[in-house]
Structure formats: structure tokens, C-alpha cells
Amino acid sequence: MTRADKIVVALALLLLPFMYIEFWGNSSQGEVVQVRSVNSEGITLPLDQDKQLEIAGALGSSLIEIKDRQVRFIDSPCQGKQCITTGWLQKNGQLAACLPNGITVQIIGRDQRFDAVNF
Amino acid sequence: MAGINALRTINHIFSSGHHGAQCAPYAVLCLILFLTGCEQRPLVYQQQVLALGTLVDISIYGVDEQQAAKAVTAVTNSMEAIHHDWHAWQPSKLTYINEQLAAGNSISLNKEQQQLIQTGISLARQSKDLFNPAAGKLIALWGFHSDERPGTAPPSETDIKVLVKADASMSKLTLDNNQLSTSNPEVMIDVGGYAKGYAVDQAIDELRRMGINNAIINAGGDLRAIGAKNDRPWRIGIRHPRQAGVIASLETQGDESVFTSGDYERYFEFNGQRFHHIIDPRSGRPAQGTSSVTIIHRDASTADAAATAVFIAGPKQWRETARAMGIKEVMLIDATGTIHMTEAMSQRIHFEFDNKTTKTIIVP
Numbered sequence: 001m002t003r004a005d006k007i008v009v010a011l012a013l014l015l016l017p018f019m020y021i022e023f024w025g026n027s028s029q030g031e032v033v034q035v036r037s038v039n040s041e042g043i044t045l046p047l048d049q050d051k052q053l054e055i056a057g058a059l060g061s062s063l064i065e066i067k068d069r070q071v072r073f074i075d076s077p078c079q080g081k082q083c084i085t086t087g088w089l090q091k092n093g094q095l096a097a098c099l100p101n102g103i104t105v106q107i108i109g110r111d112q113r114f115d116a117v118n119f
Numbered sequence: 120m121a122g123i124n125a126l127r128t129i130n131h132i133f134s135s136g137h138h139g140a141q142c143a144p145y146a147v148l149c150l151i152l153f154l155t156g157c158e159q160r161p162l163v164y165q166q167q168v169l170a171l172g173t174l175v176d177i178s179i180y181g182v183d184e185q186q187a188a189k190a191v192t193a194v195t196n197s198m199e200a201i202h203h204d205w206h207a208w209q210p211s212k213l214t215y216i217n218e219q220l221a222a223g224n225s226i227s228l229n230k231e232q233q234q235l236i237q238t239g240i241s242l243a244r245q246s247k248d249l250f251n252p253a254a255g256k257l258i259a260l261w262g263f264h265s266d267e268r269p270g271t272a273p274p275s276e277t278d279i280k281v282l283v284k285a286d287a288s289m290s291k292l293t294l295d296n297n298q299l300s301t302s303n304p305e306v307m308i309d310v311g312g313y314a315k316g317y318a319v320d321q322a323i324d325e326l327r328r329m330g331i332n333n334a335i336i337n338a339g340g341d342l343r344a345i346g347a348k349n350d351r352p353w354r355i356g357i358r359h360p361r362q363a364g365v366i367a368s369l370e371t372q373g374d375e376s377v378f379t380s381g382d383y384e385r386y387f388e389f390n391g392q393r394f395h396h397i398i399d400p401r402s403g404r405p406a407q408g409t410s411s412v413t414i415i416h417r418d419a420s421t422a423d424a425a426a427t428a429v430f431i432a433g434p435k436q437w438r439e440t441a442r443a444m445g446i447k448e449v450m451l452i453d454a455t456g457t458i459h460m461t462e463a464m465s466q467r468i469h470f471e472f473d474n475k476t477t478k479t480i481i482v483p
Contacts, residue, residue, distance in 0.1 A: 036167060038169055079266075079267050080267040095174075097174055099169070099172070099173070099174075100266065100267075102169055104167065104169075104174060106167075113354070113356065113365075113368075114354050114355060114356035114365070114368065115163070115178055115335060115344075115353045115354050115355065116176060116178065116335045116337040116342050116344065116353065116355050116356070117337075117340065117355070117356040117357075117358055117365065118337075118340055118341065118342060118355055118356065118357045118358065118377045118378070118379050118413065119340035119357070119358035119379055
């Protein structure tokens with residue numbers, strides 16, 4: 001092996017963990033919050049920027065908060081308030097929904113382990 | 120991005136070194152590695168829609184975006200039509216049918232209506248009436264014929280007994296040509312136990328007619344998957360009934376439905392006691408002993424009904440009921456957390472967490 005060969009091999013080995021994380025890892029980088037409503041266009045927001053957002057739904061407007069890489073419903077004009085009791089969403093794929101108001105909030109990452117989740 | 124920077128560094132070393140020409144193939148190799156890395160992530164068109172009173176997640180692979188978007192709109196509309204036509208408590212075709220049955224009249228049904236009712240009759244028969252879509256009055260008595268049941272008292276023992284004794288079952292329905300009638304006016308049809316599966320089956324048929332052979336329709340956690348994405352099977356996670364996160368995963372084979380019935384899906388609480396929505400027609404009360412049942416089966420209607428029937432059958436009788444309904448792959452998690460499953464199911468699923476402390480019983 002020449003010196004260049006060794007450098008290439010060493011570089012390839014160094015690159016391996018990086019590539020593994022990049023292509024197969026459950027990276028949380030680049031996660032976004034997707035807010036969908038029956039009454040308006042969906043909105044996609046970065047999870048790492050704190051923000052409060054009011055969005056119009058079927059019954060009225062719901063209030064959604066993004067804080068410290070988490071997102072939740074603060075208020076919604078539904079009866080059961082299940083969307084609020086769901087609490088903070090933190091992980092990729094987690095979802096909170098206010099079905100009466102037709103609004104969903106989900107954390108979407110770049111790499112989802114599953115194509116679908118059964119429950 | 121960082122990959123490109125790394126390549127630039129490699130190129131820099133090559134161009135400044137003495138052995139640049141000899142090393143060029145390595146650079147090409149590195150480049151190919153990165154390219155294949157990108158290509159292995161197939162492009163799946165994924166969209167969530169509100170339909171069937173829940174969130175429906177549609178994934179489509181292998182067609183262009185325009186065709187996928189068109190398909191999503193089409194199947195959303197047909198699922199909404201089924202939901203609307205067969206709604207149990209808002210005025211619908213079904214509430215009309217129930218009114219006529221209660222009055223002792225016979226009703227003429229169109230092809231689609233006959234198909235849905237006939238499916239219900241045969242699924243109920245296979246389950247020996249543990250799956251009982253004729254027991255709509257019991258479901259209504261428990262207050263589950265509303266979007267959100269308030270936490271008021273459960274029905275009285277007397278009222279429950281009266282309805283259990285009334286013995287409303289699908290076998291009391293007669294479908295003669297297109298005429299539906301019943302010998303028992305206590306029959307009130309509620310297709311809630313299999314309409315979701317039926318709608319998913321219809322949606323999959325519609326996708327196929329549109330030339331889509333790789334897709335998942337996931338209706339609020341119950342799904343049917345066809346085909347694969349780029350030679351790789353669809354990967355499905357099964358959510359834990361008692362904790363956050365996924366308990367197990369599986370890869371679908373060709374054309375399969377995965378349905379779960381759980382006591383956590385719909386319930387109300389009264390005086391600190393929890394009452395879930397899966398009513399055992401024998402006792403007239405929420406079925407005891409089971410926390411969730413997961414079924415893998417080809418068609419979604421059968422998987423949907425079987426998940427309910429096996430849930431009601433409970434940890435002692437589940438195997439018998441599954442066999443009677445022709446279901447091979449079953450997992451039941453009982454109220455104590457013990458996992459019961461068929462051997463066929465144990466070969467399909469992969470536990471996603473350390474389950475050494477969980478008692479697991481595998482039966483042939």
C-alpha cells in the first residue's frame with residue numbers, strides 16, 4: 001500500500017460512522033413540525049425555533065406552541081380537549097390531533113424508522 | 120453536504136500527492152458509495168387526510184407525484200362516502216335501514232349495501248356472534264353513539280340485561296335478493312366494527328384500478344399494505360398498548376392488513392373506573408381480560424372484525440375464535456401484560472424492546 005492508499009482507507013474508515021448516522025441513523029436534525037388544518041393550507045415550521053401559532057379550523061382557532069424542541073396544543077375550541085391532554089410532542093412521528101376542529105400537529109423528521117404505525 | 124466537503128478534501132490530497140493517478144479509482148469508489156446511499160432512500164408520496172372520522176395516512180410508491188396526488192383525492196372521497204352512508208348516529212342510509220327494520224319493514228338494498236351487510240352476516244357467523252354488528256342498541260346504551268362520550272354514569276344493570284336477553288344477532292337478518300328484513304325488531308345494525316376495514320379494502324381496490332400497486336392505507340392505526348417500496352417491504356411498527364413507543368415491528372408480505380383493537384382507543388371514566396368501547400354481547404359490558412389484539416390477515420374487513428371478536432373472546436378463548444375466523448397471525452396482550460400469540464405471528468414480528476421480563480406464551 002502506498003501512502004495515498006493508506007490515507008484513502010483511513011478516510012473511508014473515518015467517514016463510516018458519519019455515513020451511518022447520515023443514512024441509517026435516527027437523526028433528530030432537521031425535524032420539522034407539520035400543522036394541518038381542514039380550513040387552511042398546511043404549515044411546516046422548524047422544531048428548533050420557539051413560536052406560538054394560531055390556526056383556523058372547523059370550529060374556530062387552535063393555539064399551538066413550539067418550545068425547546070417540543071410542540072403542543074395550548075388551546076382548542078373542542079369539547080373533549082384531547083389534543084391538549086396529549087401534552088408535549090418531542091419525538092419524530094409523534095402526533096396530536098384535534099379531530100373536532102380538524103387540526104393535526106406532527107413532528108416529522110428526515111428518517112422515519114417505520115412506513116406506518118399500527119395501534 | 121459534509122460528504123461533498125470530504126470528497127473535496129480527498130481530491131485535494133490526490134492532486135497534491137505523487138500517486139494521484141493511481142488513487143483516482145478510490146475517489147470514484149467513494150463517490151459511488153455516496154450516490155447509492157442516496158438512491159436507497161426511495162421516494163414515497165405520503166399524505167394525511169381526515170376521513171372515516173380519523174386521520175388516514177396514505178403512502179404511495181412507484182408512480183409520479185401527480186398520479187399519487189390524484190389517487191389520494193379519489194380514495195379520500197370514496198372513504199368519506201362510505202363513512203357518510205354508514206354513519207351509526209348521524210342521519211345516513213344506515214339509520215334509515217335501522218328505522219325500517221325496527222318498524223318490521225323490509226328494505227331494498229343496492230349492490231354495495233348488500234355487499235357490506237352480507238360481509239357482516241358472514242363475519243358474525245364465523246365469530247359465533249362474538250363480533251356482533253346487530254347489537255347497535257347495546258353500543259348506543261353505553262353512549263358510544265356520539266363523537267365524544269361525556270363521563271356520565273354507565274347504564275343500569277336492568278337496561279343491560281334487557282338488551283342482552285333481546286338477543287339481537289346478524290343471523291336474525293334475511294337478505295333475499297336485494298330485500299333485507301329481520302325476524303327480531305331489536306336488531307340495530309352498527310357497522311363500526313368492520314366498516315373501517317371495508318373502506319380500506321375499497322380504497323386499495325380503487326388504487327389498484329388506478330395502476331398503483333405499492334401503497335399503504337393507514338386509517339387511524341389500522342392498515343392494509345400492498346406491494347413494497349423499491350424491493351424493500353413496507354415496515355410497520357406496532358404501538359405498545361400501555362406505554363409510549365413501539366412494542367414490535369413487522370415487514371408486510373405482498374398484500375396484508377394489520378389491525379389492532381385496544382381498550383385505550385375509546386373509553387370514558389366514571390368514579391375512577393374506566394369503561395372501554397368493545398362491548399361483549401354476552402355480558403352487555405366492556406369485554407374483560409384483554410388490553411389489545413393485533414391481527415395480520417389479507418383483507419382488512421376480516422382483520423377488523425377478527426380483532427374485535429378475538430378481543431372479546433379473551434385470553435382463554437382467543438385461539439379458538441381466531442381459528443374459526445381463519446386467522447393465523449394473532450397477538451393478544453392481556454390485562455396483566457402477558458403476550459399471547461400464535462406461532463405464525465411469532466415468526467413475523469420482531470420485538471423492538473427488551474421483552475425478557477414480559478411473559479410470552481406462544482401456541483401453535
